[in-house]
Amino acid sequence: MRLITIKRETKDEQRHTPKMGALSTKVTYIKKQFLNIPFKTIHKYRETYYGKIKDCEHCNLAR
Template sequence: MKLISIKRHTRTEKRFSPKMGKLHTKVTYIKKQFLSIPFKTLHKYRETYYGEVKDCKDCQLAR
């Protein structure tokens, strides 16, 4: 049994980009887990409408 594992989880979120405005996009989280309990997010990214992969730092959460 592994003590530390890495999992990917994708979910739909509301995001805001200054150029495009409000958008609903799939955001993928890469998380480190200890005994299947997530404790650290290593990276999160999103896929654009055109298939590009972008980091989530360039867009803010919509409120």
């Protein structure tokens, strides 16, 4: 039995970019888990409409 695992999860979110405004996109989170309890997000990224992969630091959460 492994104590520490890594899980990838994708969910839809509303993001806001300075150039495009409001944006609905799929965001993928890579999380580290200890006994199936997530305790740290290692990385999060999103895929653009054109298929490019971008880091989520370039856009903010929509308010």
